[in-house]
Each structure stands twice: as structure tokens, then as C-alpha cells.
Amino acid sequence: MSFQTTFKALSDPVRREILQLLTKQRLSAGEIGQHFTMTAATVSYHLKVLKKADLIDEEREKNFIYYSLNTTVLEEVLLWLTDLKGNGEDEENN
Template identity: 40%
Template sequence: MLDLIAGAIADPVRREILELLRAGPLPAGEIANRFAITRPAISRHLRVLRESGLVRDETVGRQRVYALDLAAFDELTAWLSSLAGPTWEQHLDALETEVYRTRRERRKEHEAHPDRKTGSDG
């Protein structure tokens, strides 16, 4: 599925369609009116997006309305996140954990030996 998604977003017209749909569902005709290419070309782009799972369509009256299917983006987001490695938030969480662990160890050491000096000078 990831290959289908990557192929779908590789095209700049399809990425622009996705950006249009970010604001909400749109009929196919309204999407086509925003581009200088033919309606059949837009229909092909919409089919690729639908087959990749990035958009879903629904017939409303005589119109076909397209909307983003955000669940399809989860797989892509997870894969991209795995490439990027840990985020700054994860690094800061790890630092916070280490600070609390160090404080807890010092408190335990102080409780076990209250007359011993702690800190950097001894």
C-alpha cells in the first residue's frame, strides 16, 4: 500500500488536489475547474488517488464528491517518522526521565547517608 501512496503523491497535480481536499470534500467538477488540464486528465488523477486510498468518493445526486481519507496517511506518516528518527520531543522526554532518575538516586543516597556531602564539591 505504501508504494501506491508514494506513487500517488509523486505527481504535483495530485498533491495539489490533496491540498484542495484538505479544506473539505469537493465535487469532481469543482476540482477540475481549478486546473488548466482536461477533465478526463483530472478524472485519471482522482482515480489514482482513490485507488491509493488517499481519497474516497461518494455519489451525491448527479455529482461525485471526493474527500480525503486520513487513515491512509497513517502508514505514510509512520514510515516517514521511522526514517526521521527520534523527535526533539522524544529526546527531551528522555532527558527529563534521566533528570528525575538522577534526583531520585541522590535523594536515596542522602537518606542512607545524611551526614555525607552531595554535589559537585565532594
């Protein structure tokens, strides 16, 4: 997935909050929805955006879909940002 997709996904507050919820444990779409006031359809939309950006994984179980954080892409974003800030004079990292 492109950086573009990733950053766009990260740019919405609801989606960032979803990611934070998922740091603690995996959650079903319904459980995620309970943390917000919007409809299940809207939550689903946000999950799709996060999924497309590879920021989350999903696994189906019974008739639930559990979502969990995928940190692989986060690493790449971290590298990009680190590189960006890395040279005031001279860089020391990564």
C-alpha cells in the same frame, strides 16, 4: 494498498494539490477541475490514482461525485517517515 501505490500517488504535483484542496472541504470532480487547466478526463485519471491509493473517498450524490480526503493512509506514511528519520543516535518517538 501497497506503500508503493501510495508513494506513487503522492509523487505527482497535481495530485498533491488535489489533496490539499480537499483538506478544506469535499469537492466534486468538476469543482476540482476548475482549479486546473487540464481536461476533465485528466482530472478523472488523477482522481482514480488517488482513489486506488486510498487517499480519497468518493460519495455519489445527485449526478455529482464528491471527493474527500481519507487520512488513514497518510498516518501510515507519516509513521514510515518518522521511523526513517527517527534514529540519528537513538529514537524518541512513536
